[in-house]
Amino acid sequence: MKAFLILEDGTVFTGISIGSTRDMISEIVFNTSMTGYLEVLTDPSYAGQAVVMTYPLIGNYGITPDMESKKAWPDGYIVRELSRMPSNFRCEGSIQEFLESQDIPGIAGVDTRALTKILREKGTMNGMITTNENFDLDEIIPKLKAYSIGDVVSKVTCGEAYILEGSGPKVALMDFGAKHNIARSLNRRGCEVTVYPADTPAETVIHSNPDGIMLSNGPGDPETCVSAIEEIKKLYNTNIPIFAICLGHQLMALANGGKTYKLKYGHRGGNHPVKDLSSNRVYISSQNHGYAVDAKSLDSSVATEAFINVNDGTNEGLAYTGKNIFTVQFHPEACPGPQDSGYLFDRFMDMMKGAE
Numbered sequence: 001m002k003a004f005l006i007l008e009d010g011t012v013f014t015g016i017s018i019g020s021t022r023d024m025i026s027e028i029v030f031n032t033s034m035t036g037y038l039e040v041l042t043d044p045s046y047a048g049q050a051v052v053m054t055y056p057l058i059g060n061y062g063i064t065p066d067m068e069s070k071k072a073w074p075d076g077y078i079v080r081e082l083s084r085m086p087s088n089f090r091c092e093g094s095i096q097e098f099l100e101s102q103d104i105p106g107i108a109g110v111d112t113r114a115l116t117k118i119l120r121e122k123g124t125m126n127g128m129i130t131t132n133e134n135f136d137l138d139e140i141i142p143k144l145k146a147y148s149i150g151d152v153v154s155k156v157t158c159g160e161a162y163i164l165e166g167s168g169p170k171v172a173l174m175d176f177g178a179k180h181n182i183a184r185s186l187n188r189r190g191c192e193v194t195v196y197p198a199d200t201p202a203e204t205v206i207h208s209n210p211d212g213i214m215l216s217n218g219p220g221d222p223e224t225c226v227s228a229i230e231e232i233k234k235l236y237n238t239n240i241p242i243f244a245i246c247l248g249h250q251l252m253a254l255a256n257g258g259k260t261y262k263l264k265y266g267h268r269g270g271n272h273p274v275k276d277l278s279s280n281r282v283y284i285s286s287q288n289h290g291y292a293v294d295a296k297s298l299d300s301s302v303a304t305e306a307f308i309n310v311n312d313g314t315n316e317g318l319a320y321t322g323k324n325i326f327t328v329q330f331h332p333e334a335c336p337g338p339q340d341s342g343y344l345f346d347r348f349m350d351m352m353k354g355a356e
């Protein structure tokens with residue numbers, strides 16, 4: 001069956017329907033990872049967005065247990081070519097079946113590199129995937145322009161708190177849409193990890209007496225997470241060591257009076273170079289974000305820049321002055337992508353041990 005991808009600027013790509021055949025409207029973002037498509041599909045930070053994979057062949061090892069959460073979150077999936085014969089000793093099925101079972105509409109046969117050039121030049125746009133050949137652009141374009149992500153954190157966070165047993169430091173992980181490998185990275189280092197729903201009051205977390213607090217990644221515009229920002233202010237005022245990733249990094253900055261802004265087309269992929277300003281070393285990182293913290297909006301008495309993106313100079317991390325708090329915009333938990341910055345979990349472990 002034919003499918004169409006219609007962008008807010010009126011561009012139309014024609015392809016083949018994959019997954020669900022229902023209409024979907026979302027923000028269209030691109031990811032440049034060459035592999036790790038399953039970790040991308042199950043990253044809760046994609047809730048409210050449809051993902052374009054720039055790498056032309058997707059799905060060649062099928063569906064494997066490499067899930068970063070229980071289900072797929074993107075509203076839609078856009079690829080050049082889906083493997084017709086996935087093959088791997090762990091393969092449990094195809095992307096086509098997976099998208100269908102999750103009711104996610106997709107389109108294959110799109111020149112995803114041409115599409116990405118448009119998104120890079122004009123900036124992130126909203127779009128629609130439809131299988132209806134008789135679409136009317138005059139009717140659809142205002143609908144596309146009206147789409148906004150809204151509150152998605154409440155859709156992706158866990159329903160109730162749960163614990164991953166461990167005999168080491170106790171970590172409270174605030175789940176704003178956490179990828180599994182954040183908890184796993186801590187648990188692997190011996191931590192007992194308690195995962196809390198995003199709306200858990202700071203008092204509950206503080207009274208549980210954790211050795212450290214982790215603020216997770218998550219979807220949507222950080223400025224809309226008003227109540228989480230208020231709770232984070234209270235966490236900041238304790239002496240408990242805090243490490244935050246991506247949305248957590250943005251929320252900590254907002255809680256301290258910093259500002260975030262939307263990037264023209266975001267950073268999503270497995271090869272973004274970031275520089276650790278304390279050592280001047282460059283690490284290749286996994287990234288998935290559309291917003292960034294304006295480092296200049298924070299006085300050095302509050303926080304100083306710890307990492308920058310080598311490609312565009314945007315902020316990639318902050319160290320909070322006089323506090324055991326550091327936050328990064330990229331993903332040290334990888335999945336997908338390079339594990340270069342996994343040492344940051346060790347740094348957090350040292351912070352927790354030092355605070356004991």
Ligand SMILES: NC(=O)CC[C@H](N)C(=O)O
Binds near residue numbers: 216220221245247290
């Ligand atoms: N992966 C994330 O945590 C993303 C944070 C935020 N939703 C952004 O797009 O910038």
